[in-house]
Amino acid sequence: MGRFGRALTTLVVIGAVGAGAYLYLTRPQPYTESDFAEAGEPDIKNGEMMFWAGGCVSCHASPDAEGDAQLVLSGGLALKSPFGTFYPPNISPDPDAGIGNWTLAEFASAMKRGVGRNGEHLYPSLPYTSYVHMSDADIRDLFAYMKTLPKSSNVTAEHDLPFPFNIRLALGGWKFLYFNDNPRVVLSDASEAVKRGQYLVEGPGHCGECHTPRDFLGGWKTSEWLAGAPNPEGEGVVPNITPGGAEVGDWSAKDIAYYLESGFTPDFDSVGGSMVEVQRNMAHLTAEDREAIAAYLKAIPAH
Amino acid sequence: MKLRLAVTALALTAFGFSAFANETSEMREKLMKQAGGAMGTIGAMAKGEKPFDQDAVKTALEAIAETGHKFPDYFGEGTENLGDEASPAIWENMDDFKARSAKLAADAEAQLAQLPADAAGLGAVMGAIGPNCSGCHEKYRLKKQ
Structure with a gap:
């Protein structure tokens, strides 16, 4: 085997090991x-x-x-x-x-x-x-x-x-x-309501999927958690819902809970776009859970 | 001379159009604010933040009905791109858009025909009117900020 042949073999081996490592590290890991x-x-x-x-x-x-x-x-x-x-x-x-x-x-x-x-x-x-x-x-x-x-x-x-x-x-x-299960924000001294809100927003409510901006590969920019993003479905924007948000930032926790229940903002504009479906779903939750979501949204870092 | 005339005419046309465009956009916003303000009046009483006032409820519902009747007048051809929050979907579904606006007016008028006697009845009014707002905004409003 000449020098070229050895080099080629080495490359193939490295390639195969690399592919094997990729496949191993990225394998699907279902529950049993x-x-x-x-x-x-x-x-x-x-x-x-x-x-x-x-x-x-x-x-x-x-x-x-x-x-x-x-x-x-x-x-x-x-x-x-x-x-x-x-x-x-x-x-x-x-x-x-x-x-x-x-x-x-x-x-x-x-x-x-x-x-x-x-x-x-x-x-x-x-x-x-x-x-x-x-x-x-x-x-x-x-x-x-x-x-x-x-x-x-x-x-x-x-x-x-x-x-x-x-x-x-x-x-x-x-x-x-x-893909990981890290908390998206770390909140010290969180009340029980804030913790419940964190669970509902970061977990089942999956609010971050639309309200958090993503990089070019579609991964979250977690440092800008819930800071708003372009509308993934086309024109328009999904608003910043942190305490720094232009619109929502001024709302009280009570305002947020009322919005999730009724679909009305504090000045009685109404919910719109894809959020209409979300709000209808949120209206089914208990008042305590809507209040917990509101408490969490007031507790997260402002952007 | 002819050129100057043509330029002047063009400028006037452009000015006229932009004034018209602004007016159209302003009317859209004015009517939406009118309906939103009316919902706010009813909502504040429903939440117990303000005392029940049947006359105010009547005025509010009349304002909402007026919005429902007039709103589609400001969505004619050529007013698709005024830089406001009107979605292009409006012009793709004009019949549906008009029907929804007419339904808002009809629902407000139905509530006017049976005005509630106390604050307890306002929940039903909110329930009858509110879904019109969100239903239309779901399809036809684009949030730009």
């Missing part, structure tokens, strides 16, 4: 069935609260559904993003088209690990980057509640993403860089 073997009895009422806090209907109900029809999680929405168009799937309890045959461990793997039923990486259009904060008990309760909803046999489209975003293997790298 035993992780949830002793999950305990679900609290369906709490599951319903998590369902509204999590905003499942905003993406998974049929786009034109109103009222009770929103409880049919048939999918059907086209979710536009700078990376392509995502089609949130049918997550109704239908055994074939939906998630009726899923186990709790599989559901938790999707919600908290970003791993699909076939062991594949999921796109963070499913905000597991936020749901990762959810407690196992809340995941259990949510799953139990969703089992009580109507079935739909609707089959949704595959995500429509251009190269290179259509390569799921690359998602492992993205998760390696950006």
Whole structure:
């Protein structure tokens, strides 16, 4: 073997080791069935609260559904993003088209690990980057509640993403860089209400997904937590909701809680855009939980 | 001379258009503020921050009905890009936009026909009117700041 041959062999070996290391470090890491073997009895009422806090209907109900029809999680929405168009799937309890045959461990793997039923990486259009904060008990309760909803046999489209975003293997790298369960802000001496608010906002409520700016690869700029961002769906902006926000900054905690309940700002302008769906969901929460969200939003660093 | 005339005419046209554009945008904002202010009047009483005043509720609902009737008049062709918060979706769905505005007026008039006698009845008024605001803003308003 000549010098060239040896050099080539070395390169191939380095390449193979590198690829192996990449695949190992970025492998999907679902839960195993035993992780949830002793999950305990679900609290369906709490599951319903998590369902509204999590905003499942905003993406998974049929786009034109109103009222009770929103409880049919048939999918059907086209979710536009700078990376392509995502089609949130049918997550109704239908055994074939939906998630009726899923186990709790599989559901938790999707919600908290970003791993699909076939062991594949999921796109963070499913905000597991936020749901990762959810407690196992809340995941259990949510799953139990969703089992009580109507079935739909609707089959949704595959995500429509251009190269290179259509390569799921690359998602492992993205998760390696950006996916963690760190608190998004560290708040010393937080009251119980602020802690509850932090859980709801950073976890199920996934507020940061739209309200926090992202870098060119779609990772959060966590140093600008909830500081506002361009509208991912097109024109316009998603506002800064920290105490430094031009609009929301002056609102009292009471104002924020009233807005989440009624959809009206302190000067009786109304909620608009994608926030309308979010506000309708938040209106289902308890008054205490809305107050907790407000307390947290007043406690975070101003931007 | 002819050139000067043409330039003057052009300038006047441009000035006329921009004055018209400003006026259109201002009317949109004025009508929205009128409806928002009216909701604020009712909302403050519903929340118990102000004492119940049936006359004020009536005036507020009349203002909301007026907004519903007049609002689409300020969304004619050629007024798509005035730099305000009106979404291009309005002109793509003009019939729906007009129908929603008419419904706001009709809902306000329905409440006028059965004015509540006390503050307890204001929750229902808010519930009847409020979804019109958010429903339309969901599709047709673009937040620019």
